[in-house]
Amino acid sequence: MARTMKLTCPNCNKPSFSAWRKQLIGPGRTMLCEHCGARVSLSKLHAVPALMMGFAYPVLAILALAEAGFPGLGIVTVLSLGSMGLYQHYLVPLVVCD
Numbered sequence: 540m541a542r543t544m545k546l547t548c549p550n551c552n553k554p555s556f557s558a559w560r561k562q563l564i565g566p567g568r569t570m571l572c573e574h575c576g577a578r579v580s581l582s583k584l585h586a587v588p589a590l591m592m593g594f595a596y597p598v599l600a601i602l603a604l605a606e607a608g609f610p611g612l613g614i615v616t617v618l619s620l621g622s623m624g625l626y627q628h629y630l631v632p633l634v635v636c637d
């Protein structure tokens with residue numbers, strides 16, 4: 540996952556977006572293609588599991604803290620953020636907004 544790698548625009552197929560921007564926008568927010576100006580967002584359907592993980596994280600974090608203390612909290616945090624990031628990067632497609 541190189542920082543310089545660009546994701547292609549679903550409208551013009553040119554490399555327009557950094558992987559980090561995709562991680563940061565989240566569903567419901569858009570970014571503009573630097574080549575064609577299309578408004579691009581994440582697929583809402585595919586973003587649902589990532590959102591669910593986002594809601595589950597605080598619960599898991601509290602459980603881990605109660606059961607295993609700060610090492611447990613650290614493990615849950617790394618696993619949650621890592622799996623969400625990988626899921627969003629590889630499995631959630633970019634879509635053009637109308």
Ligand SMILES: [Zn+2]
Pocket residue numbers: 548549550551552553555572573574575576577
């Ligand atoms: Zn474009």
